[in-house]
Amino acid sequence: MSQGELRLEGLEKYYGTMHALDGFSLRIQAGELVVLLGPSGCGKTTALRSVAGLERLDGGRVFVDDQDITLQPTAKRNMGIVFQQYSLFPHLTAAQNIEFGLKIRHVGAAKRRERSRELLDLVGLGDLGDRFAHQLSGGQQQRVALARALAIEPAVLLLDEPLSALDAKVRVSLREEIRRVQKEVGIATIFVTHDQEEALAIADRIGVMNRGILEQLGTPAEIYAAPATEFVAEFVGKVNRIHGTVTRESTVLTPGFGAFSIGGPLTVGGEVAVLVRPEQLGIRVTGDGECRLVEMSFLGSSFAAHVQGIDGTKVVVAVSPEESIALSVGDRVEIFQRGPTLLVLPEDRVGGPVPEFAESD
Structure with missing residues (x-):
């Protein structure tokens, strides 16, 4: 896995007159999971999409290690992305969905199948590779989506509220699984959520956002017990x-x-x-x-x-x-x-x- 350090410097993004990102800066070490937490409209998803190259920034720069990727298209950024919706190809099996990104990169069939088997085992679906999406539960589909994102050996993993479509019990189980996989792979990860319990449970650090600004960045214990601002104190817990x-x-x-x-x-x-x-x-x-x-x-x-x-x-x-x-x-x-x-x-x-x-x- 080609882990890298992610560095965001002074990101600016406007939607008309709305300032969605206001000088947003953040550094994430290889192997670290940082949760961006905040209410709807705070800028957390805009930050993630800007890292992925899905939003054009009005200012600031994005680095992976020392490489400036600000102007690179999404396809060349080497990012693994998992969205709220699983978006699995319905005509492909779980294994074939995982192999898809490798096929696009012209990786040989034998190596694709080997990589797919490794990742199915990693996410606990080793015996379900031949099933189609409609034969899998929501939690199993999201695990396949995670494995697909990891198959291309990305430098950074981006998770945009990946558990929001699942029921409460499955969310708890799958968040623990995501945390385990992320640590085993050792990849810099941004996890976007509005769920405080989710953020406190899995993050190495939490960035609480409000109106495009990073109000506080700290460990879950620091965010909960020593909030830096009135907003953080009242939003978390x-x-x-x-x-x-x-x-x-x-x-x-x-x-x-x-x-x-x-x-x-x-x-x-x-x-x-x-x-x-x-x-x-x-x-x-x-x-x-x-x-x-x-x-x-x-x-x-x-x-x-x-x-x-x-x-x-x-x-x-x-x-x-x-x-x-x-x-x-x-x-x-x-x-x-x-x-x-x-x-x-x-x-x-x-x-x-x-x-x-x-x-x-």
Whole structure:
């Protein structure tokens, strides 16, 4: 496999007046899987298509190793591409679909068949090479599409929401399979998705995009636990927003929800918004608590306790099954801090009204 380092420098792309990519830069090492994550219209698919040569850039450059491929056509870029739709040739078997790119490159029949067998084994379909697309499940078809992309020994692998057409259980199984194959082959990979769980589960690094800009690039743990911006904090995972006043340089007092210790100094007396995840909060029943438990939602392995403060603000607290036994809707409760806050934002940086408990698609 001809692995290479992928380097994107200042990519710019406009669709009319819309700035789809705004100075987008990224470097991916050989063997690394980077997930581009963001809402619809954030530019993640445009970035992938620009790397593939399917979109003409308005600025910036694309390199594989030290070779500038910005102006090269798609066919000469040596990219393996897997899209949402499997797009298998219905008149060809799985093995013949995998061989197709090699046939176009005039690789001999014996070598094509050998390569096809290797890749069918790699993706766990070694005994299904003679089946046509309509004889394969959705997950099996996508594995064939992955094997076909790898057959030409690409320098870079591009995956554009490859699991979105599959049901939830198959998605989990196949994402693990894609991760295994990608690591075994050792190829630089861009994986585009809007699914946070998918991104956190398989990425070496995640690039969170918003309006054509890379808001943050980091490991899954960094993106989740140490978001660099308000957008990243609210897009990845669940987050509460609680308003309060700085009473000491490192303490924020919130109405009804108690005091929060923060990581850095702020101006005493300043109005701020504290962003904190449900699992970073705790809850206990108290006779004189200023908050009330208004709802309990069962999530399988845990509960979500919905708590309303005296000013009407609602927060959600993650509660274990053991802790839930002591809680009843209508209880007067108090909230306490279990872990570090994500961000503390001065009120003049906080935008328009945002739900106190935000969860992205």
